[in-house]
Amino acid sequence: MDAETLAHWRAADAAFDQWLDLPEGERDNWLAAQVLPAPVRRRLEQLLAAHRQPRASLDPGGGDLSGCRLGGWTLETELGRGGMAVVYRGWREQGMARQQAAIKILTLGALGIAGRDRFQREAAILARLNHPNITPLLDSGVADDGTCWLAMPLVEGERIDHWCESHALDTRAIVRLYLQVCDAAAYAHRNLVIHRDLKPSNVLIEAAGHVRLLDFGIGQFTGSTEERTQTMLRAMTPGYAAPEQLHGALPSTAIDVYGLGALLHRLLTGRTPQTTAESSRSTRPSLLVRADGDACHRHYVPLKNDLDRVLLKALSEAPEQRYHSAEALADDLRRWLAGLPVLAQKPRPGYRLRKFVGRHKVGVAAACLLLLTLAGGVATTLWQAGIAREEAANARTQAQRATLVRDFLQHVFESTNPDAGGIPSALDLLDEGASQARENIVASDPLAAADILHLTGVSRLRLNRLDDAARDLEQALELIAAAGGAGQTHARQAAAIHKELARLHRVRGNTAEAIRHARAALALDHQLGTPVADHLRAMNALGMALATTAPTEAEALHRQALARIAGSTLENSRLHLDTLNGLAVSIAFARPADFAERIQLQETRLRMVRALDGEQSGSYAYTAADASTTMRKAGRLERAEALARQAVEITDRIYTRPHLHASLAHCNLAAYLMQRGRHAEALEHYETSSAIDDRIKRMDLHAESCYRGHAYVLTALNQSARATEVLGRSSAIIGKHGLTHQGAGLAACGLAASIQWHRGKAEAATQTLAGCAPPAGVEPPLTYRLAQAERHLLGGNRAEASQLLAGLRSELPPVSLARDWQRPWMLSLLLARDTGDAAATTELLAGLGDFASVTPLAHCVAATSQARCTALP
Numbered sequence: 001m002d003a004e005t006l007a008h009w010r011a012a013d014a015a016f017d018q019w020l021d022l023p024e025g026e027r028d029n030w031l032a033a034q035v036l037p038a039p040v041r042r043r044l045e046q047l048l049a050a051h052r053q054p055r056a057s058l059d060p061g062g063g064d065l066s067g068c069r070l071g072g073w074t075l076e077t078e079l080g081r082g083g084m085a086v087v088y089r090g091w092r093e094q095g096m097a098r099q100q101a102a103i104k105i106l107t108l109g110a111l112g113i114a115g116r117d118r119f120q121r122e123a124a125i126l127a128r129l130n131h132p133n134i135t136p137l138l139d140s141g142v143a144d145d146g147t148c149w150l151a152m153p154l155v156e157g158e159r160i161d162h163w164c165e166s167h168a169l170d171t172r173a174i175v176r177l178y179l180q181v182c183d184a185a186a187y188a189h190r191n192l193v194i195h196r197d198l199k200p201s202n203v204l205i206e207a208a209g210h211v212r213l214l215d216f217g218i219g220q221f222t223g224s225t226e227e228r229t230q231t232m233l234r235a236m237t238p239g240y241a242a243p244e245q246l247h248g249a250l251p252s253t254a255i256d257v258y259g260l261g262a263l264l265h266r267l268l269t270g271r272t273p274q275t276t277a278e279s280s281r282s283t284r285p286s287l288l289v290r291a292d293g294d295a296c297h298r299h300y301v302p303l304k305n306d307l308d309r310v311l312l313k314a315l316s317e318a319p320e321q322r323y324h325s326a327e328a329l330a331d332d333l334r335r336w337l338a339g340l341p342v343l344a345q346k347p348r349p350g351y352r353l354r355k356f357v358g359r360h361k362v363g364v365a366a367a368c369l370l371l372l373t374l375a376g377g378v379a380t381t382l383w384q385a386g387i388a389r390e391e392a393a394n395a396r397t398q399a400q401r402a403t404l405v406r407d408f409l410q411h412v413f414e415s416t417n418p419d420a421g422g423i424p425s426a427l428d429l430l431d432e433g434a435s436q437a438r439e440n441i442v443a444s445d446p447l448a449a450a451d452i453l454h455l456t457g458v459s460r461l462r463l464n465r466l467d468d469a470a471r472d473l474e475q476a477l478e479l480i481a482a483a484g485g486a487g488q489t490h491a492r493q494a495a496a497i498h499k500e501l502a503r504l505h506r507v508r509g510n511t512a513e514a515i516r517h518a519r520a521a522l523a524l525d526h527q528l529g530t531p532v533a534d535h536l537r538a539m540n541a542l543g544m545a546l547a548t549t550a551p552t553e554a555e556a557l558h559r560q561a562l563a564r565i566a567g568s569t570l571e572n573s574r575l576h577l578d579t580l581n582g583l584a585v586s587i588a589f590a591r592p593a594d595f596a597e598r599i600q601l602q603e604t605r606l607r608m609v610r611a612l613d614g615e616q617s618g619s620y621a622y623t624a625a626d627a628s629t630t631m632r633k634a635g636r637l638e639r640a641e642a643l644a645r646q647a648v649e650i651t652d653r654i655y656t657r658p659h660l661h662a663s664l665a666h667c668n669l670a671a672y673l674m675q676r677g678r679h680a681e682a683l684e685h686y687e688t689s690s691a692i693d694d695r696i697k698r699m700d701l702h703a704e705s706c707y708r709g710h711a712y713v714l715t716a717l718n719q720s721a722r723a724t725e726v727l728g729r730s731s732a733i734i735g736k737h738g739l740t741h742q743g744a745g746l747a748a749c750g751l752a753a754s755i756q757w758h759r760g761k762a763e764a765a766t767q768t769l770a771g772c773a774p775p776a777g778v779e780p781p782l783t784y785r786l787a788q789a790e791r792h793l794l795g796g797n798r799a800e801a802s803q804l805l806a807g808l809r810s811e812l813p814p815v816s817l818a819r820d821w822q823r824p825w826m827l828s829l830l831l832a833r834d835t836g837d838a839a840a841t842t843e844l845l846a847g848l849g850d851f852a853s854v855t856p857l858a859h860c861v862a863a864t865s866q867a868r869c870t871a872l873p
Contacts, residue, residue, distance in 0.1 A: 157204030261314025509699030
């Protein structure tokens with residue numbers, strides 16, 4: 001065969017390869033559109049004719065293969081088919097379990113060309129790759145008739161483009177999801193594998209938002225030169241193929257960088273990029289979705305500028321002008337998410353400063369809002385608002401205010417010059433902004449000062465600068481009130497400030513103030529007829545403020561809010577997430593034993609925050625930490641530990657200053673460890689959470705429980721003096737909430753008395769219990785009743801001690817998932833030993849059974865000293 005004929009055959013083989021990869025309904029149109037040399041066309045027609053001949057062997061194209069066996073797998077139902085292969089659901093027996101898989105079978109018609117080589121290469125590639133976002137190979141083989149097959153885990157997923165559309169993901173959520181694809185491609189590249197066909201149908205999203213990259217069937221090991229002569233007509237997807245793929249260049253990782261860019265282009269614009277040099281150099285992706293009616297118009301603003309440039313760099317015609325790797329592309333997208341300058345952007349005057357403001361969006365979203373709102377939007381917003389609401393004179397006032405705010409912003413930047421000794425922090429900008437508002441703007445325009453102080457106050461609140469936040473927000477509210485007829489815009493702003501102050505006072509433990517501000521916000525929203533979302537936020541603020549003192553009323557408010565969200569555009573929004581959070585909190589106080597609904601709520605919250613912010617965000621860490629407590633109390637300890645550790649890992653990584661989320665994460669992990677008896681490890685996390693709460697002056701009831709847990713493990717570790725000190729902080733919060741004679745107050749009081757018994761201060765312990773005696777009709781918590789039993793036992797009132805302990809043992813039988821049951825049994829053993837009641841000791845040990853070997857109870861069983869039986873488990 002001469003070289004020309006060989007070239008014709010190879011070209012025909014490649015065209016046949018591409019024809020096979022198309023869905024059957026598209027093949028005829030594709031074939032009719034091809035302009036091929038006559039020898040290539042004749043060879044292609046021969047291959048097509050051979051492919052269409054009926055076959056008696058195991059050909060997936062020849063009929064239903066359900067029930068057939070390949071290796072150890074039994075085929076069930078067909079899942080899908082392409083030109084080269086068909087995929088069946090299959091199963092095999094694995095010991096005592098049945099394993100499900102997707103079985104990919106090569107058609108016999110593909111064997112005469114490069115199909116077998118491609119299939120074998122896919123098996124080799126999958127066997128080489130082990131990454132959570134790449135579907136691995138379970139098994140492979142060749143049937144007796146030569147049919148090749150692969151078995152892979154069954155992925156119950158949806159194409160990435162369909163997933164993004166059905167979940168209405170915003171731009172940031174799409175980028176976060178897409179980064180999993182980049183990570184998978186980067187991993188493949190590090191293992192010398194190029195995918196070469198990155199497109200939406202090869203990326204599936206499982207229910208939890210987990211990406212699976214599929215189909216390495218045309219993938220190739222880097223450095224391989226096979227198929228080079230076929231590249232122009234080989235199996236690829238033209239809308240996602242790099243220009244060099246269409247021109248027969250050797251495969252390289254640059255092909256996948258282009259494919260990644262094309263994929264993101266499709267997700268954000270709804271279109272595949274053009275591959276002509278003219279269009280790709282001149283068409284910004286944002287321009288494609290600029291029209292209001294475009295299905296992807298929501299991505300127009302986020303795409304402009306930085307994302308445009310990232311995509312254009314990834315889609316450069318020349319491979320050397322693209323990102324040098326998938327990792328570099330992913331890194332630049334992460335810079336965009338974090339508000340950092342992107343590498344695709346050529347440095348320009350002012351760009352670094354503008355990106356600095358955005359950089360703090362991760363930790364201080366509101367600080368970014370302050371600067372970007374003032375820099376880019378205040379002038380237009382205030383001017384248009386003035387024109388719409390007021391007469392011409394008022395419009396001029398609004399315009400003057402916009403100019404004033406612009407001048408203010410310029411002064412802030414000049415006062416915190418990044419070139420004068422380092423880049424300023426977000427805190428520097430906030431401090432300077434609030435100072436300028438108070439010193440310079442209040443006199444000339446109090447309402448403009450109120451705007452600025454509102455934004456700085458919200459920013460400081462997000463940073464847990466509670467004192468500064470309270471000062472800014474209270475002054476903004478005073479300025480608006482003093483202005484009298486400030487108009488509807490500032491009345492709505494006052495409602496928003498009331499909501500923020502309700503949150504601030506709730507964290508501070510000022511429940512009455514939190515309720516007052518929440519009710520004021522709700523009243524203003526009613527009066528103004530504000531949008532539904534604003535009204536629902538006020539309802540949530542009131543519900544959260546009422547959770548500890550009126551949980552039933554709080555629950556009703558949150559359920560009303562959820563009913564209004566259902567079926568609206570607010571479903572799966574951040575407001576929906578906040579409302580679920582409020583409902584979970586109110587149920588925890590109203591019906592703490594209702595774990596069925598609480599667990600369901602927590603899992604829903606986790607799914608929602610994962611879709612909104614991703615699994616590495618502070619909001620996800622907060623939700624995971626909160627959910628871990630529910631799981632722990634419900635006895636789902638493995639789930640509780642996993643969530644708690646995940647929350648700690650995230651907060652330790654993303655927060656460089658003391659933050660509420662970090663405190664919650666460390667405290668809730670410590671509580672899990674304490675329940676498991678791992679006190680030394682628990683102490684480490686309690687130390688962290690207490691240090692944070694001390695810094696941010698957190699005074700809510702969760703902080704109280706953290707201090708109390710901290711004191712408990714210190715006592716268990718024989719550090720009673722420090723335990724007393726830490727418990728003092730718990731008592732301060734209880735006093736602030738007026739709960740000395742109720743739930744948390746009685747629990748802390750009981751623990752304080754037990755600590756005093758441990759320190760040998762019997763009289764002080766007795767006085768402590770007397771000072772917090774529960775009122776009639778209030779059932780004291782376990783900790784208080786145990787302290788009472790200790791008082792009777794150690795004070796010689798054995799009959800009273802015996803009666804109390806008998807009730808506690810009945811209430812708390814031995815169980816493996818908890819430890820609080822041990823103390824009444826240990827004190828009962830001590831009582832029986834002190835009275836010389838051998839029969840009682842025998843009866844107690846019989847009741848304990850195998851649990852008698854659980855520590856520290858086992859130490860009490862074997863000990864002769866009192867200390868072993870009064871230890872905290």
